[in-house]
Amino acid sequence: MKDTLIFIIKSIVEKDDKVDVTEEENQGIVNFTVKVDPEEMGKVIGKEGKVIKAIRNIMRIPGVLQNKKIYITLAE
Numbered sequence: 001m002k003d004t005l006i007f008i009i010k011s012i013v014e015k016d017d018k019v020d021v022t023e024e025e026n027q028g029i030v031n032f033t034v035k036v037d038p039e040e041m042g043k044v045i046g047k048e049g050k051v052i053k054a055i056r057n058i059m060r061i062p063g064v065l066q067n068k069k070i071y072i073t074l075a076e
Contacts, residue, residue: 001023001030001059001062001063001066001070002021002023002032004058004059004062005021005032005055005059006019006021008055008058009034009036009044009055012040012043012044012051013036013037013044014040015036015037015039018035018036018040019034020034020036021033021034022035025068028067028068028069029068029069030063030068030069030070030071031071032059032070032071032072033073033074034072034074034075035074035076036074038076041076044074045074052072052074055072056070056072059072
């Protein structure tokens, strides 16, 4: 799941070397923390948060298949 999230984020931003995703799993809940260059945070969030909502919806699919809850947070 982490590899899929990294691929999606790197496809959106231009400075893909600054993308950092950390994963923490606790009792069926997986927390992903995404860090990107501050100048490109707007690209990841999107207009009215549509891009990050779409990313969360896409990442929900493998979570459902594995009976896990997925949370994605953006860190500055």
